[in-house]
Amino acid sequence: MPQLIVVSAPSGAGKTTICRRLVEKVGGLAYSVSYTTRKPRPKEKEGVDYFFCDRPRFDAMIEAGEFLEWAEVFGNYYGTSRQWVFKQLENGLDVLVDIEIAGARQIKNTFPEAVFIFIVPPTFEELVHRLELRGTEGESELRQRLEQARTEIEAHKMYDYLVINDDLDRAVQDLVTVVQAERLRLPKSDQFWRRFF
Amino acid sequence: MPQLIVVSAPSGAGKTTICRRLVEKVGGLAYSVSYTTRKPRPKEKEGVDYFFCDRPRFDAMIEAGEFLEWAEVFGNYYGTSRQWVFKQLENGLDVLVDIEIAGARQIKNTFPEAVFIFIVPPTFEELVHRLELRGTEGESELRQRLEQARTEIEAHKMYDYLVINDDLDRAVQDLVTVVQAERLRLPKSDQFWRRFF
Numbered sequence: 001m002p003q004l005i006v007v008s009a010p011s012g013a014g015k016t017t018i019c020r021r022l023v024e025k026v027g028g029l030a031y032s033v034s035y036t037t038r039k040p041r042p043k044e045k046e047g048v049d050y051f052f053c054d055r056p057r058f059d060a061m062i063e064a065g066e067f068l069e070w071a072e073v074f075g076n077y078y079g080t081s082r083q084w085v086f087k088q089l090e091n092g093l094d095v096l097v098d099i100e101i102a103g104a105r106q107i108k109n110t111f112p113e114a115v116f117i118f119i120v121p122p123t124f125e126e127l128v129h130r131l132e133l134r135g136t137e138g139e140s141e142l143r144q145r146l147e148q149a150r151t152e153i154e155a156h157k158m159y160d161y162l163v164i165n166d167d168l169d170r171a172v173q174d175l176v177t178v179v180q181a182e183r184l185r186l187p188k189s190d191q192f193w194r195r196f197f
Numbered sequence: 198m199p200q201l202i203v204v205s206a207p208s209g210a211g212k213t214t215i216c217r218r219l220v221e222k223v224g225g226l227a228y229s230v231s232y233t234t235r236k237p238r239p240k241e242k243e244g245v246d247y248f249f250c251d252r253p254r255f256d257a258m259i260e261a262g263e264f265l266e267w268a269e270v271f272g273n274y275y276g277t278s279r280q281w282v283f284k285q286l287e288n289g290l291d292v293l294v295d296i297e298i299a300g301a302r303q304i305k306n307t308f309p310e311a312v313f314i315f316i317v318p319p320t321f322e323e324l325v326h327r328l329e330l331r332g333t334e335g336e337s338e339l340r341q342r343l344e345q346a347r348t349e350i351e352a353h354k355m356y357d358y359l360v361i362n363d364d365l366d367r368a369v370q371d372l373v374t375v376v377q378a379e380r381l382r383l384p385k386s387d388q389f390w391r392r393f394f
Contacts, residue, residue, distance in 0.1 A: 118383065162383045174381055181378030184371055186315065186359045 002089045003182055004111055005029075006097050007175070008104045009119035010149035014165045018119060019098045021172040026179050030088040032097045035061065038076035051081075069099065069106035074141075078103065094179065101155050108158050115182050117175065118159035122166040199286045200379055201308055202226075203294050204372070205301045206316035207346035211362045215316060216295045218369040223376050227285040229294045232258065235273035248278075266296060266303035271338075275300065291376065298352050305355050312379050314372065315356035319363040 009015035023031045036050045037058050046052055053061075058077050061067060070079030080097055088095045097107070107114055156162070161178050165171040206212035220228045233247045234255050243249055250258075255274050258264060267276030277294055285292045294304070304311055353359070358375050362368040 156383065159383050161378070161381045163381060177374055177377045178381055180371075180374045181358070184358045184360060184375060186353065186356050 002092055003094050003185075004085065004089065004097065004107070004114040005094055005117065005179060005182070006099065006104050006107055006114050007117045007119065008099060008101050008159070009165075010121075011145050013119045013121045014168065014171070015098060015119050017168065018163075018165065018171050018175060019096060021168075022175045022179070023096060025172065025176050028093055029179065030093045030095050032080055032085060032088075032095055034099070035067075035070075035079045035081065036076060038078075068097075068110070069103035071100050071102040071106075073100055073102075074144075080107075094183075105155075105158065115161070115178070116159040117161045117163060117178060118156050119163045119165055119171065122164055126166075199289055200291050200382075201282065201286065201294065201304070201311040202291060202314065202376060202379070203296065203301050203304055203311050204314045204316060205296060205298050205356070206362075207318075208342050210316045210318045211365065211368070212295055212316050214365065215360075215362065215368050215372060216293060218365075219372045219376070220293060222369065222373050225290050226376065227290040227292050229277055229282060229285075229292055231296070232264075232267075232276045232278065233273060235275070247275075265294075265307070266300035268297050268299040268303075270297055270299075271341075277304075291380075302352075302355065312358070312375070313356040314358045314360060314375060315353050316360045316362055316368065319361055323363075 007015060007019055019031065023029050033047060034050050035053055035058060037053060037055050038050070040046070040050070040052055044050065055077070058070075058079065061079065061081075062070060066082055067079040068082040068085055070077060072078075078100065080099065080103065085095050085097070097103075099107075104116060108116065163171050163174045163178075204212060204216055216228065220226050230244060231247055232250055232255060234250060234252050235247070237243070237247070237249055241247065252274070255267075255276065258276065258278075259267060263279060264276040265279040265282055267274060269275075275297065277296065277300065282292050282294070294300075296304075301313060305313065360368050360371045360375075
């Protein structure tokens, strides 16, 4: 049975890079594209990185129950299309959702059989270092992000797996292993067993 | 945290061969050696294949609570030493226990956090074929084994993972994947997280 795989991380843990490489390495895994009200950054492409939309349209989608989860992050809205996800699952594909913890918590409530993976940098200091290196944030936004990261890491308990990103190749391989192992999970349905006899 | 990994299969599914190759391929995994009252077959070695012992000694061990699980199978007794298993876990090794379903059920009751893996041949007919090829059983023992296999397969629901042995290399690799993924499970203790901050 196809699975919904939810990956979260504190900001700066390298989540998106790892997820992209995971999808390249594992067949049959569809990478969910979020809707967002955030302005595109340079190089970001519509329908590849995000579906970019304005706030009224996003609000209308919330109203219509079109999101599997949605969240506000630093004043911008992000959401995962329920219809898109279920279409992939119906087509037999696993779906990878790369989202903030607030969104993961919503999925945990409505779709507890999903697989929850948490990526962390090897130490919190390393996280600070990476955020500073990135240098796209001002001082106060950095402090806000760090505070959020601390809160997020404390929210880890709903996750099934922990991947430590101290080496990118190793972290990608760890996610490959988790996805492959989850494909060996005993089917909850009796379908397999009926076929067996 | 080291894990107890329980592998069961209907007779003739190739369990022991797969488990031996698994232990060769994965480091840090101790293969539990069972006690048995069964007579050694040719080539079987004391302390490698089994600890062979007589019935009075086995009964004394049951009485003393020395078994993590034990079961009677076709008139012989098999048991897993609790002390041996916990010693390996304390030393930081995962432990692989290769046992009948009756024994697995006892472990499920007393040690539910163990990982339960079920190996099956691709079809039931294939199972019959393999048992016939083995040719070490008489007609009535074969029928008895098949009936037991059917019952065992129906007992699958307590298992976490299903590995289909249609190709030996693939089946071994599937078990490697499961063991590696289980090592990425979020630690139940807070130890890791205390270290993180």
